Amino acid sequence: MNDSNITRLELISENRMFGGLQRVYSHHSKLCNGTMRFAIYLPPAALSGNKVPVLTYLSGLTCTEDNVTAKAGAQRMASELGLIFVAPDTSPRGQNIPGEDDSYDFGSAAGFYLDATQEPWSTAYNMYSYITRELQEVIAANFETADLSRQGITGHSMGGHGALTIHLKNPDLFKSVSAFAPICAPMQCPWGEKALSGYLGDNRDNWTAYDATELVRQSPSKATILVDQGSADNFLKEQLKPELLQQACQESGQSLSLRLQEGYDHSYYFIASFIEDHLRHHAKALNT
Amino acid sequence: MNDSNITRLELISENRMFGGLQRVYSHHSKLCNGTMRFAIYLPPAALSGNKVPVLTYLSGLTCTEDNVTAKAGAQRMASELGLIFVAPDTSPRGQNIPGEDDSYDFGSAAGFYLDATQEPWSTAYNMYSYITRELQEVIAANFETADLSRQGITGHSMGGHGALTIHLKNPDLFKSVSAFAPICAPMQCPWGEKALSGYLGDNRDNWTAYDATELVRQSPSKATILVDQGSADNFLKEQLKPELLQQACQESGQSLSLRLQEGYDHSYYFIASFIEDHLRHHAKALNT
Numbered sequence: 130m131n132d133s134n135i136t137r138l139e140l141i142s143e144n145r146m147f148g149g150l151q152r153v154y155s156h157h158s159k160l161c162n163g164t165m166r167f168a169i170y171l172p173p174a175a176l177s178g179n180k181v182p183v184l185t186y187l188s189g190l191t192c193t194e195d196n197v198t199a200k201a202g203a204q205r206m207a208s209e210l211g212l213i214f215v216a217p218d219t220s221p222r223g224q225n226i227p228g229e230d231d232s233y234d235f236g237s238a239a240g241f242y243l244d245a246t247q248e249p250w251s252t253a254y255n256m257y258s259y260i261t262r263e264l265q266e267v268i269a270a271n272f273e274t275a276d277l278s279r280q281g282i283t284g285h286s287m288g289g290h291g292a293l294t295i296h297l298k299n300p301d302l303f304k305s306v307s308a309f310a311p312i313c314a315p316m317q318c319p320w321g322e323k324a325l326s327g328y329l330g331d332n333r334d335n336w337t338a339y340d341a342t343e344l345v346r347q348s349p350s351k352a353t354i355l356v357d358q359g360s361a362d363n364f365l366k367e368q369l370k371p372e373l374l375q376q377a378c379q380e381s382g383q384s385l386s387l388r389l390q391e392g393y394d395h396s397y398y399f400i401a402s403f404i405e406d407h408l409r410h411h412a413k414a415l416n417t
Numbered sequence: 418m419n420d421s422n423i424t425r426l427e428l429i430s431e432n433r434m435f436g437g438l439q440r441v442y443s444h445h446s447k448l449c450n451g452t453m454r455f456a457i458y459l460p461p462a463a464l465s466g467n468k469v470p471v472l473t474y475l476s477g478l479t480c481t482e483d484n485v486t487a488k489a490g491a492q493r494m495a496s497e498l499g500l501i502f503v504a505p506d507t508s509p510r511g512q513n514i515p516g517e518d519d520s521y522d523f524g525s526a527a528g529f530y531l532d533a534t535q536e537p538w539s540t541a542y543n544m545y546s547y548i549t550r551e552l553q554e555v556i557a558a559n560f561e562t563a564d565l566s567r568q569g570i571t572g573h574s575m576g577g578h579g580a581l582t583i584h585l586k587n588p589d590l591f592k593s594v595s596a597f598a599p600i601c602a603p604m605q606c607p608w609g610e611k612a613l614s615g616y617l618g619d620n621r622d623n624w625t626a627y628d629a630t631e632l633v634r635q636s637p638s639k640a641t642i643l644v645d646q647g648s649a650d651n652f653l654k655e656q657l658k659p660e661l662l663q664q665a666c667q668e669s670g671q672s673l674s675l676r677l678q679e680g681y682d683h684s685y686y687f688i689a690s691f692i693e694d695h696l697r698h699h700a701k702a703l704n705t
Contacts, residue, residue, distance in 0.1 A: 144682055144684050144686040144687070145647070145649065145680040145681045145682065145686065145687070145690075146686040146687070146689065146690050147689075147690050148690075151686055199487070199488050199685065200487050200488060202490040202493070202689065204686075204689075205490070205689070359433075361433065392433040393433045394432055394433065396432050397487070398432040398433065398434040398439055398492075399432070399433070399434070401434065401435075401490065401492075401493075402433075402434050402435045402436075
């Protein structure tokens with residue numbers, strides 16, 4: 130993993146924004162078996178050499194690193210609060226696996242932030258380890274002002290599931306957590322059942338490692354989980370089920386701030402409306 | 418123009434955002450000879466029945482009403498300041514004119530906010546009258562909280578040209594004006610020469626009615642024109658030429674605040690970085 134080929138970055142784009150720099154890079158990923166992209170916003174504080182906290186945003190189904198970068202407006206508060214904002218892609222790409230591009234909710238753009246155990250997916254679909262290890266090494270090797278001892282994680286929908294589960298399994302790595310309209314209980318919804326069975330096989334005991342509602346019952350997390358959920362979200366009742374996470378948090382003593390936002394849907398218009406609150410939540414927890 | 422068929426709107430989408438509503442409508446346009454779309458953000462103040470000022474944003478080449486709606490983040494300040502934010506499309510569509518879709522800088526998505534005099538364009542390419550008359554009537558007939566006595570206009574690139582020229586010709590209709598990286602002197606750049614000759618014919622005397630650098634010398638405008646221009650904008654020297662507008666403003670006594678923004682390019686990352694300043698500029702001028 131420390132091989133220089135792995136951490137070498139290719140700059141895809143660079144745009145000045147809110148006094149900082151919005152960049153997109155590609156790099157070779159060993160764990161994802163090919164080229165991966167991520168977006169990174171470097172706030173003015175980081176450009177002038179200060180060590181700043183890092184907030185990673187995991188995107189939802191059908192997305193790349195571009196959606197949140199172009200639409201959420203996170204850079205404004207990242208600039209003001211002094212946060213590096215990292216947005217990885219949502220899956221490996223171009224693996225030539227039969228069917229990888231056939232569904233919007235499985236395969237390409239639907240990596241579900243887990244490590245697949247089932248062939249042929251297990252060769253490349255290792256987004257859990259990519260986010261928690263490989264991308265960490267890439268950032269450590271290339272961005273000296275990224276303070277990796279102060280990291281938070283957030284995300285939307287499938288990426289909200291990713292943020293919750295990754296935090297709950299790694300509360301010392303990602304010390305703060307929030308989510309927009311997350312899939313809260315993938316073992317109990319169609320998106321999750323399709324993904325978990327496809328990537329992990331039919332034994333449901335193996336699924337619990339990637340289900341926030343299960344993980345919260347045993348996680349050592351001391352963080353307050355911030356979740357925003359729109360009341361007009363078409364996926365709320367069938368796929369997202371925040372009430373199951375809420376119940377599990379109550380039963381296990383996990384601190385949760387679940388906010389039902391009246392009239393908001395599942396779109397980036399919803400995310401843009403509340404991204405400031407989420408960045409402030411992370412900045413406060415990370416002592417910026 | 419007061420026929421109800423003209424002002425009847427079809428709602429294409431509605432998303433809650435920053436406490437207000439982001440909507441996209443289509444309607445039949447007589448002047449543009451077909452169906453036109455526009456986006457409109459209604460801030461909470463408008464939804465609760467208050468008359469609020471209206472800011473119209475004109476987009477640039479290749480854009481529709483969607484780019485600014487999704488990427489600029491204008492709704493945040495429109496919500497806070499209490500402004501209705503209107504974003505029309507950039508040209509007529511689907512006219513079946515030979516060549517209308519062949520160039521990015523002429524025809525579809527390149528209406529240049531003028532009234533064409535040359536066949537076959539003159540049948541539909543009447544964006545100047547569409548913005549200054551027909552869309553005004555549509556808004557008056559459908560949005561009773563839009564205070565059309567308090568309107569501002571802004572835009573980007575080709576749309577910055579549109580905002581400047583439309584304000585300078587109609588300073589009592591659009592009382593405040595700003596622009597992001599506008600085409601300042603279309604008679605003296607390739608984009609402008611192509612558009613003005615194609616839509617208006619070869620007699621350059623007819624072009625001056627749509628050239629901000631010409632119009633400013635005779636406009637009764639008392640407004641301060643706010644212009645932001647990125648120093649790293651690839652189109653700055655060949656196409657945009659703010660120095661020509663600046664010189665004309667100096668010579669004619671027009672108030673201009675031209676800000677060269679170091680390192681910024683022509684993208685929506687640039688616009689998003691300064692949209693707050695522009696909305697505050699308009700809100701102040703319109704006494705909100």
